[in-house]
Amino acid sequence: MLMHNPPHPGEVLRELCLEPMGLSVTAAAEALGVSRKTLSAVLNGKAGISPEMAIRLSIAFDTSAESWLDQQSQYELWHAEQHRKELKVKKLVAA
Secondary structure: OOOOOOOOHHHHHHHHHHHHHOOOHHHHHHHHOOOHHHHHHHHOOOOOOOHHHHHHHHHHHOOOHHHHHHHHHHHHHHHHHOOHHHOOOOOOOOO
């Protein structure tokens, strides 16, 4: 079941992980082993959560990698569904 307009996982990361811990983007990026630019792109919704990033987040915040990937998938699917009627697809049926 799709969530109605789910937040980008970067927003969740910022609000539920970084802010409560008082972590700056720079400090969090260093701890995750990624560049500040990479983490900033995720936090600002310019990049998604990759499988590798999901694993990094799961290690750093003691969460599951699957939860991060699920959030990303729900976000992308909801946005794609907003353009469903624009897709030119024919229904296939067995002969």
